[in-house]
Amino acid sequence: MSDRISIHVDDVRKRLGSNQALAGVSLEFVAGKMHGIIGPEGAGKTTLMRTLLGLLKPDAGRVEYREDGAPIEFDTIRPRIAYMPQQQSLYPDLSIDEHLEFFRALYQISPEEYRSRREELLEITRLGPFVERAAAQLSGGMYKKLGLMCALLRSPEIMLLDEPTNGVDPISRREFWELLYRLSDRRILILVATAYMDEAERCSEVHLLESGRAVAEGEPRALLAREKVGSFDELFLKHAGAAA
Amino acid sequence: MNEAPAVAVANLTVKFGDFTAVDDISFTVRRGEVFGFLGANGAGKTTTIRVLCGLLVPTAGRVTVGGVGFDTGEMAIKRKVGYMSQRFTLYNDMTVAENLAFIASLRKLPRETFLKRRDYLLGFISFNRPLDSYVRDLPGGIKQQVSLAASMLHDPEIVFLDEPTAGVTPAARARFWALIRELAGQGKTIFVTTHYMDEAEQCDRIALMRTGRIVALDTPVQLKRQVFPGPLYALDPRGKIDFARLQQLGHDPEIEYFEPYGLRFHAAFRDSPAAERLRAGLEGEFHVQPIAPTLEDVFIRLVEGNGP
Numbered sequence: 001m002s003d004r005i006s007i008h009v010d011d012v013r014k015r016l017g018s019n020q021a022l023a024g025v026s027l028e029f030v031a032g033k034m035h036g037i038i039g040p041e042g043a044g045k046t047t048l049m050r051t052l053l054g055l056l057k058p059d060a061g062r063v064e065y066r067e068d069g070a071p072i073e074f075d076t077i078r079p080r081i082a083y084m085p086q087q088q089s090l091y092p093d094l095s096i097d098e099h100l101e102f103f104r105a106l107y108q109i110s111p112e113e114y115r116s117r118r119e120e121l122l123e124i125t126r127l128g129p130f131v132e133r134a135a136a137q138l139s140g141g142m143y144k145k146l147g148l149m150c151a152l153l154r155s156p157e158i159m160l161l162d163e164p165t166n167g168v169d170p171i172s173r174r175e176f177w178e179l180l181y182r183l184s185d186r187r188i189l190i191l192v193a194t195a196y197m198d199e200a201e202r203c204s205e206v207h208l209l210e211s212g213r214a215v216a217e218g219e220p221r222a223l224l225a226r227e228k229v230g231s232f233d234e235l236f237l238k239h240a241g242a243a244a
Numbered sequence: 245m246n247e248a249p250a251v252a253v254a255n256l257t258v259k260f261g262d263f264t265a266v267d268d269i270s271f272t273v274r275r276g277e278v279f280g281f282l283g284a285n286g287a288g289k290t291t292t293i294r295v296l297c298g299l300l301v302p303t304a305g306r307v308t309v310g311g312v313g314f315d316t317g318e319m320a321i322k323r324k325v326g327y328m329s330q331r332f333t334l335y336n337d338m339t340v341a342e343n344l345a346f347i348a349s350l351r352k353l354p355r356e357t358f359l360k361r362r363d364y365l366l367g368f369i370s371f372n373r374p375l376d377s378y379v380r381d382l383p384g385g386i387k388q389q390v391s392l393a394a395s396m397l398h399d400p401e402i403v404f405l406d407e408p409t410a411g412v413t414p415a416a417r418a419r420f421w422a423l424i425r426e427l428a429g430q431g432k433t434i435f436v437t438t439h440y441m442d443e444a445e446q447c448d449r450i451a452l453m454r455t456g457r458i459v460a461l462d463t464p465v466q467l468k469r470q471v472f473p474g475p476l477y478a479l480d481p482r483g484k485i486d487f488a489r490l491q492q493l494g495h496d497p498e499i500e501y502f503e504p505y506g507l508r509f510h511a512a513f514r515d516s517p518a519a520e521r522l523r524a525g526l527e528g529e530f531h532v533q534p535i536a537p538t539l540e541d542v543f544i545r546l547v548e549g550n551g552p
Contacts, residue, residue: 041413086411139285140410140439167410169284169439170543174504195414201506220507232506 004031005067005077005157005189007052012061013212014047021047023212024061031157032186036203037193038232040240043209045193046086049160052191053083079107082156086163088147092136096127099135099150107154114153121149124182126175141172148179159183161192165199177202197232206232210239248311250275250402250433251296256305258291265291267456268305273435275401278428280447281437284547287453289437290330293404296435298322310401326395330407330437333391336380340371340390343379344397351398358397365393369423385416392423403427405436409443421446441539450539452546459546464539471545472512472537475519476501479509479530489529498522501545510541 007029014022022044029035037045050056052063054074065077090099100121104114122128125145130138135146144164151159165173177199184190192203200206201220208216216227216239229235251273258266266288273279283289294300296309298321307313310324334343348358366375369389379387388408395403405424409417421443428434428448436447444450444464451461460467493511494502499522501512509530513519526532 041415140407141285167407167439169282169547170441170540171284171547174544198506202504 004187005065005080006030006069007158007189008064008066009048009052010062010064012048012051012058012063014051014056014058016047021212022051022058025209025213026061027207027214027217029189029191031189032184033204034180034184034190034192034202036200036206037191037209038195038197038200038206038236039209040236042211044212045209046162047212048209049083049162049191049193052160053081054078077158079154080157081160082151082154082158083160084147084151084162084164086166088144090135090143090147090150093134095132095134096138096146096149097131099146100153103150103153109154117153117155121152124179125149139172141168141175144168144172144176145179148176152183157187158189159191161190163193163195166195173199197236200232208235208239215239247275248308249273250277250310251279251435252306252308253292253296254306256292256295256307257303258288258295258300259303264456266295266302269453269456269458270305271451271458271461273402273433275433276428276431277448278424278434278436278446280444280450281435281453282439282444282450282543283437283453285439287547288456289453290406292453293327293406293435293437296321297325297327297404299327323398324401326398326400326403328391328395328403328405328408330410334379334387334394337378339376339378340373340382341375343390344394347394348397353398361397361399362393365396368426369393383416384412385419388412388416388420389423392420396427400432402433402435405434407437407439409438409440417443441543444539444543452543454547460542467539467542468537471542472501474512474516475534476510476512476537476541477519477523478505478533478535479511479526480507480533481509481530483529485529496522501541503541503544510535510537 009025009027011024011026012022013024025044025048037048039045047056051058065072065074094102100118122131127142127145127149130142135143138146148164165176168176180190194200204219206218206220206223207214216223216235218226224230224235227235227238229238249272253272254270256266256269257264269292281289291300295302295307298318301314309321312320312324338346344362369392371390382390392408409420417440424434424436425446438444447464449461449463450467451458453459460470462470493499498514498518499511500514501510503510513522523532
């Protein structure tokens with residue numbers, strides 16, 4: 001069996017008001033992979049993430065975290081998860097450095113670990129020259145990077161990123177993905193929801209959600225071949241068309 | 245048309261202390277044009293828009309909007325323009341009707357005019373919810389269309405839209421752009437910033453900013469021709485390509501442009517002899533195919549500063 005963390009989502013259902021956000025979704029995510037979640041608005045991407053985080057309780061079905069193949073308590077795993085929501089709330093009048101310091105205190109990271117982690121993160125995000133700048137004064141791309149940096153401060157093993165590059169310019173989008181690649185290794189599980197199909201192609205495994213279910217999954221190239229489409233845009237349209 | 249341009253900017257500079265946000269830019273926007281304003285985050289787009297809306301007095305340079313300039317007083321400019329900002333647009337805890345009435349009163353619109361404009365604009369965006377809906381309960385796409393209506397209550401000649409579609413769904417973005425095209429058809433001038441290259445493609449002309457300067461300005465078709473005068477190729481790996489090999493290709497002086505696009509790469513060679521020589525070598529590892537450049541290619545090449 002593997003020595004890694006994995007997440008097993010088994011037939012999960014969740015109703016939000018009158019909307020069946022998750023309608024029996026089953027998925028598996030493993031460390032060492034970059035999992036891409038794609039799907040139209042309302043497909044259940046955010047609800048899925050919130051369920052994985054324990055913020056929402058499934059109406060039926062279950063979410064299980066495993067390590068070395070054995071189930072582990074959610075409370076044990078929770079401190080090892082980093083979550084970046086779609087609308088991130090940073091503190092507009094705190095600087096980059098003040099944010100890092102704040103999250104260090106919140107997560108109770110030791111000074112030595114904090115020092116090396118801070119340096120490493122500033123280097124890979126290239127935010128070093130801007131540590132004094134207040135969050136309100138940051139450009140969209142820099143703001144997203146600061147959000148990611150705060151989430152990464154305590155060296156998470158699981159990263160849940162909800163459309164992290166939405167509304168960011170093409171260059172910053174590329175930098176963000178380079179950053180993800182640099183962070184990914186065999187012990188880390190990355191789950192990223194995205195509306196950009198070129199980003200979906202960069203994942204090691206893609207899961208297409210539609211009306212609260214997983215309708216197509218696989219390694220990008222194999223998935224396109226199996227679905228007999230040339231691109232993810234076509235894949236998207238094929239399933240959206242089938243659902244309409 | 246021999247009318248005055250909708251926007252004329254000559255040698256505009258804006259400084260904040262020691263920092264030069266906008267550095268000596270000049271351009272004009274024609275009436276009825278959809279003018280796209282692109283650039284990386286922090287290039288100076290929002291600062292320029294704030295000047296053009298009369299919200300920020302320039303450090304130097306001359307600006308006229310709808311024929312009036314700062315010498316006439318910024319109120320004259322404000323009457324000419326509508327502005328939909330990227331952050332704040334409507335009050336969440338007020339209803340649609342309250343928000344619009346509030347803006348109309350700031351604009352000092354007579355009640356009759358306001359009601360006529362309101363009904364016309366809500367019809368224009370096909371708003372079919374109760375007027376007493378709270379803004380916080382509207383889906384993102386609808387909220388953004390109501391913001392557009394709000395920015396046009398006083399019937400401005402020119403509308404500035406600063407990243408109007410950031411964070412809304414692809415379907416909502418498409419609907420919003422249909423509205424933009426329709427407004428331009430009615431003769432309104434639209435000045436819009438976006439990070440979505442499929443939207444930029446729909447503009448009549450595009451200006452691209454980098455660190456406070458305009459580095460390119462033309463139609464989407466012309467920009468592609470200028471930035472990629474030679475052919476562009478898509479390289480589709482036949483098998484797994486290791487990272488060191490990709491780095492080597494990225495640093496090859498004969499490959500002037502090499503960028504990942506999902507599973508593929510886009511590449512432009514220094515000249516045609518280089519292309520012929522390299523293509524033969526690359527065919528073993530990649531399926532190589534000539535393609536038309538996208539605006540994303542143009543953007544990356546210009547903003548990263550390695551354009552011709």
